[in-house]
Amino acid sequence: MLDQTSAIVEHRLALRTALGEDMVLTDAAEILRYCRDWHGDVTTGAVAVIRPRSTADVAAAVRLCHQMRLAIVPQGGNTGLVLGAIPDQPDAQVVLSLERMNAIRRIDADDFSAVVEAGCILSELKDAIANKGMFFPLALGAQGSCRIGGNVSTNAGGINVLRYGMTRELVLGLEVVLPDGTVFDGLTTLRKDNRGIDLKQLFIGAEGTLGIITAVSVKLTPYPDHVATALLGLASLEDAITLFRRARRDCCDLMSAFEFMPPLAFTLAREAMPDLPIPIPAHYPAYVLMEISGSGLVDIDDLMQRFLEAVMTDGLVVDGTIAASQAQARNLWLIREGMNEGQAKRGSHMRSDVSVPLSRLADFVAEAEAAIAAALPDCTSISYGHVGDGNVHLNVLPPDDMTGDERAEVIYASKNVLNEVVDRFSGSISAEHGIGRLKRSDFEDRLPDTRRALLMAVKRAIDPDLVMNPGCQLSFPQIS
Numbered sequence: 001m002l003d004q005t006s007a008i009v010e011h012r013l014a015l016r017t018a019l020g021e022d023m024v025l026t027d028a029a030e031i032l033r034y035c036r037d038w039h040g041d042v043t044t045g046a047v048a049v050i051r052p053r054s055t056a057d058v059a060a061a062v063r064l065c066h067q068m069r070l071a072i073v074p075q076g077g078n079t080g081l082v083l084g085a086i087p088d089q090p091d092a093q094v095v096l097s098l099e100r101m102n103a104i105r106r107i108d109a110d111d112f113s114a115v116v117e118a119g120c121i122l123s124e125l126k127d128a129i130a131n132k133g134m135f136f137p138l139a140l141g142a143q144g145s146c147r148i149g150g151n152v153s154t155n156a157g158g159i160n161v162l163r164y165g166m167t168r169e170l171v172l173g174l175e176v177v178l179p180d181g182t183v184f185d186g187l188t189t190l191r192k193d194n195r196g197i198d199l200k201q202l203f204i205g206a207e208g209t210l211g212i213i214t215a216v217s218v219k220l221t222p223y224p225d226h227v228a229t230a231l232l233g234l235a236s237l238e239d240a241i242t243l244f245r246r247a248r249r250d251c252c253d254l255m256s257a258f259e260f261m262p263p264l265a266f267t268l269a270r271e272a273m274p275d276l277p278i279p280i281p282a283h284y285p286a287y288v289l290m291e292i293s294g295s296g297l298v299d300i301d302d303l304m305q306r307f308l309e310a311v312m313t314d315g316l317v318v319d320g321t322i323a324a325s326q327a328q329a330r331n332l333w334l335i336r337e338g339m340n341e342g343q344a345k346r347g348s349h350m351r352s353d354v355s356v357p358l359s360r361l362a363d364f365v366a367e368a369e370a371a372i373a374a375a376l377p378d379c380t381s382i383s384y385g386h387v388g389d390g391n392v393h394l395n396v397l398p399p400d401d402m403t404g405d406e407r408a409e410v411i412y413a414s415k416n417v418l419n420e421v422v423d424r425f426s427g428s429i430s431a432e433h434g435i436g437r438l439k440r441s442d443f444e445d446r447l448p449d450t451r452r453a454l455l456m457a458v459k460r461a462i463d464p465d466l467v468m469n470p471g472c473q474l475s476f477p478q479i480s
């Protein structure tokens, strides 16, 4: 019987021999970045990192791993925030990185569609599409690093969801390597296709637990040439929600982003970017970063101007500024991005990604922040995000001088307090980021029996030997 170390050495040799030295990384220094999460909070290891260049390579690697009883953790840009893309059993799992499958196979402006390999970086795909006068609306802070296969596998959201929907609504077709190495070719660009159950939906949001997405066909829209961006000061989150409802009606559904921020956002943004211009006073209780956009004959600037005049006359918006140039608009968005960086600079903290019905959002935030203040009076809560979707990031920052162990306790305690409030409001503990390994037990604790049975049945039907990303989303016995 081989001991653990010699088994790993044998596995590495077998992988390199069968797949070639070029495709398989085993050196500890080389594989480190694939085994560390985006925040750097968790570092694990892997038997190897496999980096295929084609769908045939992926299929060969999956067949081999299946034979060798090695589990596979698929990885795109590794920007996921729930530990779904890094192994939790370093001696028994390989990472399969899609980073070398990044070709854009086709952009078809006449068909309003594109076909792209799973490893293409989101911003590179968006830029290539923009060069053809078209637009791919998925937009998130990690777009310079995340990859389209990862976006599909997490059903990513972002700032444009309120107008264009989550990733699921942007996907027309998928090519997937299944856990036994066969290829599911569903790479259609048809808009309407009602031939039975839409199988691609199973893989969207599956976080790599059912197969490896190797290519994606996506919907495009005309490029929005005209964009108006405004930063607005308001009296409360409730007013922000009223403003959102009004903007949806009055701006002909041309609103493409509506982000809520508290005044603390400016302090945090300045901590990360000290020279960042803040163009309105930072003392209002609530802020909204709003964007409307369109193409062709529509006069977006006039629409924004008239809308703001009306809501300021009514007193719903107290103060505001409209970006006069693309550079000014970019600076407004930097406040939103800098706020995230500022939180990271304050050390490890509790990050959440929850949603509740829009009509209950303001009460939810008030109740959740009060519950956290009562349980952890030394901590600071900050709530912001895509409020138009009922999605808020309610994060909890421990005091600066708190040590690592104490921080871990605060993170755990505040997450539990928050989740209890989410449950009372019939909300979701994961609105965007998925379950991964980080939220698995909180997810499983809340799973109704019928849903659990259906999820297990789907997993066992497609991946009976539990090869694909075991430990992610649901706990199953490990591969043996």
Ligand SMILES: Cc1cc2nc3c(=O)[nH]c(=O)nc-3n(C[C@H](O)[C@H](O)[C@H](O)COP(=O)(O)OP(=O)(O)OC[C@H]3O[C@@H](n4cnc5c(N)ncnc54)[C@H](O)[C@@H]3O)c2cc1C
Binding pocket: 038, 073, 074, 075, 076, 077, 078, 079, 080, 081, 083, 084, 085, 098, 118, 139, 140, 141, 142, 145, 146, 147, 148, 149, 150, 151, 152, 153, 154, 155, 156, 157, 158, 159, 207, 208, 209, 211, 212, 213, 214, 340, 432, 433, 436, 469, 472
């Ligand atoms: C600064 C920042 C901002 C963010 N903002 C948002 C936001 O606004 N909205 C949002 O939804 N998310 C956001 N995220 C989270 C993250 O960027 C998204 O979840 C993104 O979709 C992950 O893509 P990725 O390529 O990095 O995937 P990875 O992190 O590599 O993987 C994520 C999951 O998908 C699986 N996977 C990856 N590729 C494949 C594939 N080809 N086939 C099968 N499974 C695969 C992995 O196994 C893992 O379970 C943000 C993250 C950061 C760091």
